[in-house]
Amino acid sequence: MRIGIIGAMASEVDGLKAVMSDMRAEKISSVEFCCGLINGCETVVAEAGIGKVNAAVTAQTMILKYGVDCVINSGVAGGLDESLNIGDVVIASRTAEHDMDTTPCGDEAGYITGLNRVYMDCDEKLVRLLCECTREMGIHTEVGTIVSGDQFICRDDQREKLIGVFGGKAAEMEGAAIGHVCAMNGVKFAVIRAISDGANSDSTMTFPEFCKMASENSIEIMKRMLTKLADTEE
Numbered sequence: 001m002r003i004g005i006i007g008a009m010a011s012e013v014d015g016l017k018a019v020m021s022d023m024r025a026e027k028i029s030s031v032e033f034c035c036g037l038i039n040g041c042e043t044v045v046a047e048a049g050i051g052k053v054n055a056a057v058t059a060q061t062m063i064l065k066y067g068v069d070c071v072i073n074s075g076v077a078g079g080l081d082e083s084l085n086i087g088d089v090v091i092a093s094r095t096a097e098h099d100m101d102t103t104p105c106g107d108e109a110g111y112i113t114g115l116n117r118v119y120m121d122c123d124e125k126l127v128r129l130l131c132e133c134t135r136e137m138g139i140h141t142e143v144g145t146i147v148s149g150d151q152f153i154c155r156d157d158q159r160e161k162l163i164g165v166f167g168g169k170a171a172e173m174e175g176a177a178i179g180h181v182c183a184m185n186g187v188k189f190a191v192i193r194a195i196s197d198g199a200n201s202d203s204t205m206t207f208p209e210f211c212k213m214a215s216e217n218s219i220e221i222m223k224r225m226l227t228k229l230a231d232t233e234e
């Protein structure tokens with residue numbers, strides 16, 4: 001089994017590349033893809049860049065060029081659920097693109113014409129294994145909807161919409177684009193995000209301060225996840 005891991009920023013993937021053996025790197029469409037072994041698992045790691053388009057290009061390349069069996073999007077996010085503190089984790093049960101809006105044509109908010117739905121479901125087995133990882137590590141974890149859009153969320157009106165309209169537990173800028181691409185290709189996917197800020201008026205301060213720490217949390221979870229995936233294959 002070959003696992004694709006996508007992060008948006010260097011801090012979200014460098015710690016994985018650092019423990020990769022037999023690494024081969026190749027640049028495609030300005031994105032570097034690193035293939036090798038991590039904790040016994042054949043893995044492709046890429047730093048996609050910020051936002052949905054970068055995430056989509058990277059996911060599509062992983063699927064077509066590297067033939068990955070699943071894609072896991074790992075990194076940091078703004079917390080929407082009241083119970084979440086910085087460093088806690090949200091594992092997506094499903095994703096939605098909160099800035100996809102054809103409501104004037106009579107569609108629901110977030111509706112993706114073609115796939116004809118709002119929410120992309122994550123793979124249940126990947127979700128279960130990710131939950132096992134955070135439980136073993138003693139990290140407070142919420143499972144639910146992760147919403148993505150090409151916006152940094154730091155205002156009350158944005159926050160309220162994401163909670164009220166989509167039932168979002170965390171807001172970020174890539175996960176749902178990866179879910180969209182995976183759904184188009186029939187490839188399993190999951191999203192795991194450590195909370196770097198509260199997606200509120202403090203976020204312009206808290207995000208830069210806690211991004212590194214939260215990224216490290218997500219990397220430790222992914223390392224454990226890869227060990228589990230290697231074990232479940234045997």
Ligand code: SAH
Pocket residue numbers: 008009050051076077078079151152153154171172173174196197198199200203207
């Ligand atoms: N130029 C900045 C941009 C950061 S954008 C930089 O490179 O540091 C924020 C990134 O973290 C995105 O990849 C997004 O997925 C995630 N993120 C964290 N908190 C977020 C929030 N409150 N709203 C949206 N995305 C958030």
